[in-house]
Amino acid sequence: MAEGTEIAHRGRVVSVSQDSLTVEIVSRSACSSCKAASMCSMSESTIKTVDVRPAPGEKYVAGEEVEVLLSPSMGLKAALLAYFLPVVLLIAVCVPMSFAGCGALLSGGVGLGTMALYYVVLYLFRNLIGKEYEFRVIKENKHNL
Numbered sequence: 001m002a003e004g005t006e007i008a009h010r011g012r013v014v015s016v017s018q019d020s021l022t023v024e025i026v027s028r029s030a031c032s033s034c035k036a037a038s039m040c041s042m043s044e045s046t047i048k049t050v051d052v053r054p055a056p057g058e059k060y061v062a063g064e065e066v067e068v069l070l071s072p073s074m075g076l077k078a079a080l081l082a083y084f085l086p087v088v089l090l091i092a093v094c095v096p097m098s099f100a101g102c103g104a105l106l107s108g109g110v111g112l113g114t115m116a117l118y119y120v121v122l123y124l125f126r127n128l129i130g131k132e133y134e135f136r137v138i139k140e141n142k143h144n145l
Helices: 072-099 104-124 126-130
Strands: 007-016 021-028 045-052 065-070 136-139
Touching: 007 072, 021 065, 065 072, 072 104, 104 126
Parallel strands: none
Antiparallel strands: 007 021, 007 065, 021 045, 065 136
Protein backbone atom coordinates (compact mmCIF):
# COMPACT_ATOMS: atom_id res chain seq x y z
CA MET A 1 0.00 0.00 0.00
CA ALA A 2 0.95 3.66 0.19
CA GLU A 3 3.61 5.15 2.36
CA GLY A 4 2.74 6.92 5.60
CA THR A 5 -0.83 7.30 6.69
CA GLU A 6 -2.42 8.26 3.39
CA ILE A 7 -5.70 6.72 2.32
CA ALA A 8 -4.94 4.51 -0.68
CA HIS A 9 -7.09 2.74 -3.25
CA ARG A 10 -5.97 0.59 -6.13
CA GLY A 11 -7.31 1.63 -9.48
CA ARG A 12 -6.95 1.39 -13.22
CA VAL A 13 -6.29 4.28 -15.58
CA VAL A 14 -9.29 4.64 -17.87
CA SER A 15 -8.19 7.62 -19.92
CA VAL A 16 -5.23 9.95 -20.19
CA SER A 17 -5.41 13.59 -21.22
CA GLN A 18 -2.68 16.21 -21.40
CA ASP A 19 -2.88 17.26 -17.74
CA SER A 20 -5.03 14.66 -15.98
CA LEU A 21 -5.87 11.00 -15.63
CA THR A 22 -9.24 9.41 -15.13
CA VAL A 23 -8.83 6.50 -12.74
CA GLU A 24 -11.48 3.87 -12.07
CA ILE A 25 -11.59 2.56 -8.50
CA VAL A 26 -13.64 -0.50 -7.62
CA SER A 27 -14.85 -0.29 -4.01
CA ARG A 28 -15.79 -3.65 -2.63
CA SER A 29 -17.74 -4.35 0.51
CA ALA A 30 -16.00 -6.33 3.24
CA CYS A 31 -17.97 -9.45 2.43
CA SER A 32 -16.90 -9.45 -1.22
CA SER A 33 -13.76 -11.37 -0.25
CA CYS A 34 -15.86 -14.13 1.31
CA LYS A 35 -15.81 -17.48 -0.47
CA ALA A 36 -19.61 -17.62 -0.43
CA ALA A 37 -20.01 -14.11 -1.88
CA SER A 38 -21.11 -15.41 -5.28
CA MET A 39 -24.07 -17.19 -3.68
CA CYS A 40 -25.00 -14.35 -1.37
CA SER A 41 -26.90 -11.21 -2.32
CA MET A 42 -25.15 -9.18 0.37
CA SER A 43 -21.82 -8.72 -1.42
CA GLU A 44 -21.52 -5.62 -3.52
CA SER A 45 -19.02 -3.47 -5.33
CA THR A 46 -19.28 -0.02 -6.82
CA ILE A 47 -17.14 1.62 -9.48
CA LYS A 48 -15.99 5.18 -8.85
CA THR A 49 -13.99 7.40 -11.15
CA VAL A 50 -11.69 10.21 -10.04
CA ASP A 51 -9.71 12.76 -12.02
CA VAL A 52 -6.12 12.97 -10.87
CA ARG A 53 -3.18 15.16 -11.90
CA PRO A 54 -0.10 13.04 -12.44
CA ALA A 55 3.27 14.07 -11.04
CA PRO A 56 5.34 16.09 -13.52
CA GLY A 57 7.28 13.83 -15.85
CA GLU A 58 5.21 10.72 -15.10
CA LYS A 59 3.64 9.00 -18.09
CA TYR A 60 0.60 6.75 -17.82
CA VAL A 61 -1.34 4.67 -20.31
CA ALA A 62 -4.95 3.50 -20.28
CA GLY A 63 -5.29 0.16 -18.54
CA GLU A 64 -2.32 0.69 -16.24
CA GLU A 65 -2.74 -0.31 -12.57
CA VAL A 66 -2.13 2.59 -10.16
CA GLU A 67 -2.68 3.57 -6.58
CA VAL A 68 -4.72 6.70 -5.79
CA LEU A 69 -3.73 8.48 -2.57
CA LEU A 70 -5.59 11.01 -0.43
CA SER A 71 -4.46 12.59 2.83
CA PRO A 72 -6.40 11.50 5.95
CA SER A 73 -7.49 15.08 6.64
CA MET A 74 -9.22 15.21 3.26
CA GLY A 75 -10.94 11.89 3.99
CA LEU A 76 -12.14 13.25 7.32
CA LYS A 77 -13.43 16.40 5.65
CA ALA A 78 -15.37 14.29 3.12
CA ALA A 79 -16.90 12.23 5.94
CA LEU A 80 -17.91 15.41 7.77
CA LEU A 81 -19.63 16.83 4.69
CA ALA A 82 -21.35 13.58 3.71
CA TYR A 83 -22.38 12.12 7.07
CA PHE A 84 -21.80 14.25 10.17
CA LEU A 85 -23.21 17.62 9.06
CA PRO A 86 -26.45 16.16 7.65
CA VAL A 87 -27.14 14.34 10.93
CA VAL A 88 -26.45 17.49 12.94
CA LEU A 89 -28.74 19.41 10.60
CA LEU A 90 -31.47 16.79 10.96
CA ILE A 91 -31.28 16.94 14.76
CA ALA A 92 -31.14 20.75 14.73
CA VAL A 93 -34.40 20.84 12.77
CA CYS A 94 -36.36 17.94 14.26
CA VAL A 95 -35.70 18.41 17.99
CA PRO A 96 -36.82 22.06 18.21
CA MET A 97 -39.89 21.29 16.12
CA SER A 98 -40.82 18.42 18.44
CA PHE A 99 -40.39 20.63 21.53
CA ALA A 100 -42.50 23.32 19.84
CA GLY A 101 -45.38 20.85 19.68
CA CYS A 102 -45.24 19.96 16.00
CA GLY A 103 -46.24 16.42 15.23
CA ALA A 104 -43.68 13.71 14.59
CA LEU A 105 -44.77 13.41 10.98
CA LEU A 106 -44.31 17.12 10.32
CA SER A 107 -40.98 17.24 12.20
CA GLY A 108 -39.67 14.21 10.34
CA GLY A 109 -40.90 15.49 7.00
CA VAL A 110 -39.30 18.91 7.46
CA GLY A 111 -36.11 17.21 8.70
CA LEU A 112 -35.93 14.97 5.64
CA GLY A 113 -36.70 17.92 3.37
CA THR A 114 -33.90 19.89 5.01
CA MET A 115 -31.48 17.02 4.45
CA ALA A 116 -32.59 16.72 0.82
CA LEU A 117 -32.00 20.45 0.36
CA TYR A 118 -28.55 20.09 1.98
CA TYR A 119 -27.57 17.33 -0.46
CA VAL A 120 -28.88 19.35 -3.43
CA VAL A 121 -26.74 22.33 -2.35
CA LEU A 122 -23.77 19.97 -1.85
CA TYR A 123 -24.35 18.62 -5.37
CA LEU A 124 -24.57 22.09 -6.88
CA PHE A 125 -21.25 23.08 -5.27
CA ARG A 126 -19.52 19.75 -6.05
CA ASN A 127 -17.04 21.32 -8.48
CA LEU A 128 -16.04 24.01 -5.99
CA ILE A 129 -15.75 21.49 -3.16
CA GLY A 130 -13.89 19.05 -5.39
CA LYS A 131 -11.14 21.59 -6.06
CA GLU A 132 -10.14 21.36 -2.39
CA TYR A 133 -9.35 17.64 -2.65
CA GLU A 134 -5.92 16.82 -4.01
CA PHE A 135 -5.48 13.22 -5.11
CA ARG A 136 -2.06 11.81 -5.90
CA VAL A 137 -1.36 8.82 -8.06
CA ILE A 138 1.58 6.44 -8.08
CA LYS A 139 2.34 3.51 -10.32
CA GLU A 140 1.49 0.16 -8.77
CA ASN A 141 5.05 -1.17 -9.18
CA LYS A 142 6.63 1.88 -7.45
CA HIS A 143 4.95 1.62 -4.06
CA ASN A 144 7.50 -0.79 -2.58
CA LEU A 145 10.64 1.00 -3.80
